[in-house]
Amino acid sequence: MAQKKLGSQTVSFQNPPSILSTASIVGPKEGEGPLKDYFDLIIQDDSWGEDSWEKCESKLQIEAVRMAISSAKIVESQIDYLLAGDLLNQIIASSFSARQLQMPFLGLYGACSTMTESLSIGSMLIDGGYADKIVCATSSHFSTAERQYRFPLEHGNQRPLTSQWTVTGAGASVLSSSGGPPYITHVTTGKVIDPGIKDANNMGAAMAPAASDVIVQHFKDTGFKPTDYDLIITGDLASLGKEIAEDLIAQEGYNVSSVYSDCGIEIFDNEKQDTHAGGSGCGCSAVVFNGYIFKQLKQKKLNKVLLISTGALLSPTSTQQGESIPGIAHAVTISNKLD
């Protein structure tokens, strides 16, 4: 096993999986944001004809998976595994999507880190020879998340400026043992880090140390420098968390400022769209990666990207019981070249 394990938390691939295709579907608000031209589909109302937001979220995921498969010019029966997760209790968006899709299903929960968790496991299963084609998918929905994690929307409560806006959207990637670039070449799996923050409206700060930790570990394990990347992009730290992460990374001797961004910052125009600190949710890094970043890689506008989806591992129960909010993040290198 020694040759694949580069360091304490990173593996590199001998036959790096290709990302054959991706798909991204977003809600109306995301469809008015700065990345609107990159999404594959923008739905016009946030229930998409379903009788609950939860059912809409499941439909977002199902349709994103189907669009990605169709765009890869393959059929559903060729998929060996569906790796999916979401924010809902018992990940029902994903389970009900898997019921429809009828693929061998491995359910994941990493809160908003699920996109890179699924890409990490999916890459290992393909490079390891256990699968030829895998779909990785995640979703979130503003209205399902608000009523589950915070307050009924009808309550109309005020949102503090540190709060983030859960992205309505789903993203899916088809990984394959054969195909052209971009490839997933490295995976760094994160540990749970808890800076002791108890404010569920300040999740960027709660997740920043986990993001910083896995990014620094990635540099140590691989020997890569920040400037080896065209883009280093975290999942949903948003404006406040991004600043903290950048500081923490600098304290460890790595200056990422020239290449560093955050999906939660890119997806909304916070001033015009009143989204406060920025976007969040499993869907945030999912649609920014599967929509915007993948297309930039295909067009060679970006050639090497480090994507780090970031998760806050709280539940309303843990918050009510006085627990602080642990964070986690997983980093995935996506590159047009094989090193």
Place this chain on the structure above:
Amino acid sequence: MAQKKLGSQTVSFQNPPSILSTASIVGPKEGEGPLKDYFDLIIQDDSWGEDSWEKCESKLQIEAVRMAISSAKIVESQIDYLLAGDLLNQIIASSFSARQLQMPFLGLYGACSTMTESLSIGSMLIDGGYADKIVCATSSHFSTAERQYRFPLEHGNQRPLTSQWTVTGAGASVLSSSGGPPYITHVTTGKVIDPGIKDANNMGAAMAPAASDVIVQHFKDTGFKPTDYDLIITGDLASLGKEIAEDLIAQEGYNVSSVYSDCGIEIFDNEKQDTHAGGSGCGCSAVVFNGYIFKQLKQKKLNKVLLISTGALLSPTSTQQGESIPGIAHAVTISNKLD
């Protein structure tokens, strides 16, 4: 990849991972059941000194992981990945356990199928060369599950005879790239199957078709016959679900009756302990496998076992929205011999 993929849903291993050690911790009621002599630790009260049942469940998982690691005569820093999940919203039992354990963490959600989901992914990551040592762990707790899925315990509601009793307990397995038997030799990953049952007090029937489907697929993919196994054991179908699964498997031409049991039946004496249809919960197959079955394998009383943890993918929200209960199951072959 062709050599490892045996059929549409099964993979076999070239360097099958050893199960180095296991640990099981159960609550007082489980500690009075028929398998009491096989558990590594029986706690004397169901909060184990913690100020909430949720914190107790996390402690069960942490201590089971530590006992398994200690029993393998290794140290925590040697663990490459912790794969864990549970039934709680946002799998907080596992996330808070991972916060304490400080190992690279991949969170899973497969409801009560999580034990074999974690063993499946863990085996692929070890055989694939991405890890030398992995811990797989799951837990459940009667009191956390009741208040989350059903009613406050103080409500004292009656339980129908089809209902099951969520096991209080946690189990952990240490997988290793080297070591002696038993080995995990095959893994069959299940699809989500929904027979249309809407009664959350009849989960055995809801999960039975998924169990039957993955067992039959396992036979088709591997060419194994039921009698190749000393024991074929489902997770928590309990008395009603087991009968249905056995019938469905027979309809496909496989007679498993001489070797087939269910962890939910083995763990309690249903008549004496008033547990109705039997045990359930992620902890059910976790403690029966990591407690009873593993010891039987080590003592060569059993030599080849097919373990099929079974999950009901419902949430209170999906039930309230009129959804039926989809099931899933994953099968893992554990054998003292390499075929």
